[in-house]
Amino acid sequence: MDIRPLSIAGAFEVTPRQFHDDRGTFMEGFRIDHLAAAIGHEFHVRQSNVSVSRAGALRGIHHAAVPPSQAKYVTAASGVFIDFVVDLRVGSPTFGQWDSVRLDSVDRRAVYLAEGLGHALACLEDGTAVYLCSEVFNPAAERGINPLDPTVGLALPEGFVPIVSDKDAAAPTLEAAAERGDLPTLEACLALDAALAERSR
Structure with a gap:
């Protein structure tokens, strides 16, 4: 598999090598050793989520308090999605x-995003996304940013009419979240990353 860093530090695009024959297709969807070589520590899965969405669904921008936060590995089982990774780390040069x-069932790419990064998913065609998560869901630690915040300015495809949950629509803007201290700091995220790397040795 090919693992390419995105422009946001701590986020990677993973493109698997697919093997086709008369029976269909086989691939490795996740390899802990290959991913660890890219991110500097092992990604241990503690929860798996399955999200079934209709075209137009816009989920996010979600993140969790640091520590422990929640790293994610996201791929499409069916349909077509645009996966957005947003840098929410106060003090980061790409804040x-x-x-x-683009996640689909043709290239079968995945996205890895580290703890402290925000995540949003726009569904272009009815489909199912699968999330592997480094921590179990903790409602008390969950945070969100309004996915339509113009300051963030997610570039949704032309003609895309977003369907947003009441919870996501009521989420604060990036500026408001920063003012009330709801965002992680780059310093805290780097400390967590160092601790995970030490644990993996």
């Missing part, structure tokens, strides 16, 4: 910026 990857 407030984002990068994106």
Whole structure:
């Protein structure tokens, strides 16, 4: 598999090598050793989520308090999605910026995003996304940014009419979240990353 860093530090695009024959297709969807070589520590899966979405669904921008936060490895089982990774780490040189990857059942790419990064998923065609998570869901630690915040400015495809949950629509803007101290700091995220690397030795 090919693992390419995105423009947001701590986020990677993973493109598997696919093997086709008369029976269909086989691939390695996740390899702990290959991913560890890229991110500097092992990614241990503690929870798996399955998200079934209709075209137009826009989920996010979600993140979790640091520590422990929640790293994610996201791929599409069916359908087409645009996966957005948003840098929410106060003090980061790319704070407030984002990068994106198209997830579908053709290239079968995945996105890895480290703890402290924000995540949003835009569904272009009815489909199912699978999330592998480094920590179990903790409602008390969950945070969000409004995915339509113009300051973040996610570039949704032309003609895309977003369907947003009431919870996500009521989420604060990036500026408001920063003012009330709801965002992680780059320092805390780097300390967590160092601790995970030490644990993996």
